[in-house]
Amino acid sequence: MEVFLVNLITATFRVSTPILLAAIGETYSERAGILNLGIEGIMYFGAFIGFFVADKSGSLWTGLFVAIMSGVIAGLLMGLLTVTLGVNQHVSGLGITLLLTGLSLFGFRLVYGGRSTPPSIPSFQAVNPFGDIPILGTITQQYLLTYITFLVIVPLAWFILFKTRFGLNIRAVGENPEAVDAAGVNVYLVRYGVLAIGGGLMAAGGAFLSLAQLGAFTHGIIAGRGWVAIAIVIFGNWSPVKVMGGALIFGGTFALQLRLQAMGLQLPIPYETFLALPYVVTIIALVLAGRNASYPAALLKPYRRE
Amino acid sequence: MENNEKPRWRLVKTDNPPFWVKPLIPVLALIGTFILTSVLILLADANPFDAYYYFLFAPLENKVSLLEILVKSTPLMITGVAVTYAFATGYYNIGAEGQLYAGAIAATGIGMSMHGVPAIVALPLMIVGGFVAGMAWALIPALLKVKLAVDEVVTTLLMNSVMAYIVSAILNGPWRDPNSGWPQSPDIAPSAVFFKLIPRSRLNFGFILAIVLIIILWIVMTRTSFGLKMRAVGLGKPAAKFAGIKVNRTILTAALISGGIAGIAGVAEVAGIHFHLIGEISPGYGYTGVIIATLGSLNAFGVGLAAMFFGLVDTGAQTLSRALGVPVYLGEVTQATMLLVALGVLLLQRYRIRRM
Structure with a gap:
């Protein structure tokens, strides 16, 4: 039982990482009033570009860097559509997801052909700061990226959003763009900025899957994690720390499912029940949070300067 | 606005687009889409003109x-x-x-x-x-x-x-x-x-x-x-x-x-x-x-x-x-690109270019 729990907690942090990265990215953009449904596609593209560049350059970090840059560009494309052109956010986000998913599959087929076993690369190794200390040593054996996500990205997002002038502008743009504009802040620039930061984080989340967790790129690599991240942002009430809590709940359910599958128990219910469980739990969490969710007032509203 | 500013081309909002704008929209969207996707065809070492023949005309034959x-x-x-x-x-x-x-x-x-x-x-x-x-x-x-x-x-x-x-x-x-x-x-x-x-x-x-x-x-x-x-x-x-x-x-x-x-x-x-x-x-x-x-x-x-x-x-x-x-996923990329290009082009009917 103890081993089971320790493994479960260890896996929870690992599984939560990509979703948390993407969800923090989504938090930035929604705080400024943009719902980025491109998240699923940006994660997918990040996973592909990260894998492709790491494979060809031989450097995982180069792969991660280029993946993040591709996410930034995708975020700027979302900005072009929703900020400059003022197009419907649902449709443009979904369009970006379909475009980037298609591009990844196109690129993968072009580079690697249609082979039956997907190519793999040596992935990031977990770091082990506490060595052989029982329990603690196991739980803290995580990827460096997981450490960065939980100890740097999340606190930094909280600090930027709530303790800096830029963060104040972001939140104000998401609540009342007219007033912020009157105060001399460039609404367009703020929205482009958060979409770029957000896109980079989403792509990093996707690249974590291909470069750390799997060491490969597969067709089902993201499998709706982007949608889960969007749900977690609502559940976490657009606050980075609560979003982290939401990501851990999803990650915990997902890890439980993985552990149960790994144990190979003969259960009277199909194993897909456990695979679907994290998504069902996310929907339930969303319902529970629904009443108290305070959406940014300007979410989904394009801003036109007259 | 300063008086010494030279006249230049600007986008002006309009509620009455000229009659020739509407039929132009799908044409522009198509052209835009195919210029963008021909980059991918070139990446796949194919000639875009040959490719578009197979892509859009051969199935009709x-x-x-x-x-x-x-x-x-x-x-x-x-x-x-x-x-x-x-x-x-x-x-x-x-x-x-x-x-x-x-x-x-x-x-x-x-x-x-x-x-x-x-x-x-x-x-x-x-x-x-x-x-x-x-x-x-x-x-x-x-x-x-x-x-x-x-x-x-x-x-x-x-x-x-x-x-x-x-x-x-x-x-x-x-x-x-x-x-x-x-x-x-x-x-x-x-x-x-x-x-x-x-x-x-x-x-x-x-x-x-x-x-x-x-x-x-x-x-x-x-x-x-x-x-x-x-x-x-x-x-x-x-x-x-x-x-x-x-x-x-x-x-x-x-x-x-x-x-x-x-x-x-x-x-x-x-x-x-x-x-x-x-x-x-x-x-x-x-x-x-x-x-x-x-x-x-x-x-x-x-x-x-x-x-x-x-x-x-x-x-x-x-x-x-x-x-x-050319990988078959070009179809999906084309469809998504067309959506995004069309969304942009659709806005054209709300604006006119004017020199002022």
């Missing part, structure tokens, strides 16, 4: 591939219609993919038990069953929306993932065909199979069903008070409420119709194309339906045209892949 375009456009028309009902009402149902699979499960279940039942009974049963199943799967997010104000975009997307696992569980469990190495169900009864419109082709009754659904959409939207209500709610809830429309009831109804029709797309794929349930019934028809509804500007005939064109793109992508080895 023989009867087999011409019929195939209609076959491929069938599920796209149906999901496009499904999404239109919801989007026109301002309900963002992005769950057509899951609802399609719900319909496919129902069609397979009913179809497998139709041995000895004549087609005249079996086909309506399957269509109604698929509609009800799609509706049932759409009911949960719709109720959550109108009763608890839970965002439908997120719930419908998450339910697509849940449905994928349900299909997988069914195919690996109770319906697993022992005679097949793949997770697939046994075949449906012969009387439950949609009849062919043209012998030795894949074109079947599903296409007629799709056309009928488009005509019904046109009638509902333009000739009924319910269509008017849906559009009023879609244009603005407060105003619709003020006009005495029951907003929540309209949204719920539109959401259920949308889900039901997406379910029929699943029926058409099972009964017309595959004859059994597999996990790959839809390569994302539910999501493409959103593109089609948008490109067709939520108009019945626009949806029909967009679906036909996407049927051509899908067929052409296969022709191109066989002829020049």
